[in-house]
Amino acid sequence: MSKKKDNLPNPFNEQPLGGLLKSIDGFFQNAFQNFQFVGGFPVYEYETETHYIIEAELPGVKKEQINLDIYSNQIKISVESSEVIEEKDDKHHVYKSSNSFQRAERYIILPFTISQKDVKASYRNGLLKIMIPNKKKRIEIE
Template identity: 30%
Template sequence: MTRYSEELYNFEHKLKNTFDDFLKRIGLYGDENKEESYYKDRKITCFNPKLDFHENDKEYLVYVELPGVKKEEICLDLRDGDRVLNISGEIKQDEKLEKGRAHIEERRFGYFRRSVVLSENVNLDNITAKFHDGVLKITIPKQELTKSKKVSIH
């Protein structure tokens, strides 16, 4: 029984050290000299908003939940070569809420980024986006892929 406790303690210690090292590297660790300040006064500064990706005969539809975000704070980036649609931005916390003590914090603040890999049959020139009531709707029209054709040899 004692041996199991030691193994469990060692595993827990190694796991905690791994997470500590990771959090230090990305800047989410509290005061490095005080163990009790592990997450104290730190907010996670990135998150993934919820996303739906649908398809019908004519188009692909992407819906992203972004409550509390202003349209101007959303960036859509599409690189033609790699066919990846990047959706990014930031939700800023009200400065009034940063002071004082929180009893419940469930809302998300900070940077977000989601990426959607598009298929080859999309019309990259006619992608549209609308933002209404905290939901970003991106419409990606389809186009027919060029079919192979026979080439006659002369």
């Protein structure tokens, strides 16, 4: 038994519905193209004799997009990106506008409380480096 396949047009490929679906697909495919931190970003922590150091890899991010907040023994690193794309075609009377906003953040819990005045941060070549004086004190055991 063979089934006969109708040669009916696929409404999902026809205009205007097909065009609408393609533009929706394009939006979701391109929405996070310029912002790589949807799932977070790599953060590394290590200690030296004098400092506790936190490094975050943030390639392609501008310094103005980075925020550092201090809460007692925590540091929050957040990165925000927003973009407005507008397209206008006077010939076909089409106007498209799309907005995107992305935010990624990481909390680092430190083994001691910190003061904002003690924290130094720098950002160069996509690497955020946070230096905190190491307040760890050794206790001599008798």
